Amino acid sequence: MLFDHTETTLDNIRHLKGFMQEHVYPLEGEYRRFTDAHPWRVFPRMEKLKDKARAAGLWNLFLPEDYGDFSPGLTNLQYAPLAEIMGRVLWASEIFNCSAPDTGNMEVLAKYGTPEQQRDWLLPLLDGQIRSAFLMTEPGVASSDATNIETRIDRDGDDYIINGRKWWSTGAMHPDCRVYVVMGKTNPEAPRHQQQSMILVPADTPGVNVVRPLTAFGTHDSPHGHAEIQLTNVRVPATNLLLGEGRGFEIAQGRLGPGRIHHCMRLIGVAQRSLELACARVGERTVFGRELSKFSSVRQEVARSRCEIEQARLLTLSAADRIDRHGIKGAKDLVAMIKIVCPQMACTVVDRAIQLHGGLGVSSDLPLAEFYAYARSIRLADGPDEVHMYQLGRNTIGQYAGVSS
Known part of the structure; x- marks a missing residue:
């Protein structure tokens, strides 16, 4: 088993280290002071940093399969040392469009999304225009077992109606968050692992109520944050369902x-x-x-x-x-x-x-x-x-x- 880096990986490591040294480490203090004073605002230099990362070819490095001009198509083994370098500054991953939960949501959309879902949500995410959140964990159940999830996703004609309460919804507090990937039950009577489904919910849909931001060890992890969210009769088109009922x-x-x-x-x-x-x-x-x-x-x-x-x-x-x-x-x-x-x-x-x-x-x-x-x-x-x-x-x-x- 050999883990010697390829020339492509070594080149990416050199470029990324240089970028971090020149553009990221010098801003750590300024970033911390800004987010302390303005927790739910985006760091003013972030967009320019993203433009520089994109220009340097350090963009969407996480996506293992080539997705047109949006991804270099690295393997997980090639991405690992790059993620390690980004991890040295907790907010750095966003600069390269490699931050959670967007990475996971983009992979879901890339693997399971319809062409329409990819057009509406994946492409803007890959382009860094918007952010997203993943809503699975719930306060009332042991969510480490996903089959316990109680949020309901009920079919109503050409729509689904969603009711439930979520928390630790990472990314939901970000001012650019536009879409949630929500997990809930479409059929509680189905076999245990076929009760759940996932559905796309635009963040501005009526019935979505961000109850509060949650703190982790007294910090807000701003600006992306972790939210408690109440979903009350949230109606979305049936075409927003991912992959199909029971596939969550x-x-x-x-x-x-x-x-x-x-x-x-x-x-x-x-x-x-x-x-x-x-x-x-x-x-x-x-x-x-x-x-x-x-x-x-x-x-x-x-x-x-x-x-x-x-x-x-x-x-x-x-x-x-x-x-x-x-x-x-x-x-x-x-x-x-x-x-x-x-x-x-x-x-x-x-x-x-x-x-x-x-x-x-x-x-x-x-x-x-x-x-x-x-x-x-x-x-x-x-x-x-x-x-x-x-x-x-x-x-x-x-x-x-x-x-x-």
Whole structure:
């Protein structure tokens, strides 16, 4: 198994690193101050940054299949180091039109959308004209099991009527959010995994009420945010349904797999940058008359972090390669492994970096506090650790002991 980068990948890495160095890192402080003061407004420099990224050919890098002029058609293995670089700044992915939940929604539309749905929603998303949200999680049920979803999608002539309450709807607070991908039940009497469907809901449809923005560890993750949304008699055309009635669980499985690996790719970047910041800190700091970098305990923490990052990186590359060669179903166990390993690894590495920085580590002068909140949240997003461990354990026992689920 070889993970040597191709010349195309190496070229993309060089260009992306150069772009980040020239255009992104210098703006981190300004971005943080602006979003703190104006949480639901787009950073004024964002559109120009997007124009520069597009001009540099660093656009829609996530989309594995060539989609005309909108995508370079990279494999997951080729995209992984690029997502890692973007992950070093939490808001950088948007510059390259590679941010969640848009990436997952675009893949859904590319795979399952009708020509009309692709014209109305996919093309504007690929072009960066609009943003989107994914509405699956609900406050009243254990949404880690998608079959628990209670939102109703009922047929009424040529329309569907939607009723339900969603929360942790990432992206819904963004001022440019124009469409929701909503998961709900069209037939509660059908077999368990054929009850759910997905449907496209324009954000300005009557009956859509954004109840409130939710905070994660006291932050709004602005400007995209996470919203609680009430859907009351929301009427949309039947042509907005994705793939067909009862196909929602199938779509969700196809959508969440790539979404999980993208998060893990970005988390490698979070952890790597945290390690680099920690090394810079201990190299310049003196405590009790001695350089911090010379303490054995400090060196051990740095060594552990480097080992854990590299282990997670290789596991993520292995999962990406497996997806490229065998599809998301063929890589399901590896995807479960990285979803268990990467967020916890990032939490641990970031926590060490915070500790080595002292009070500076939890301040807004550095990205470490935001990194920790992101990494800890991802231990719940796209399925909590426990669900992935349950399924991976079940599959492993079945594989080696011949025990069925």
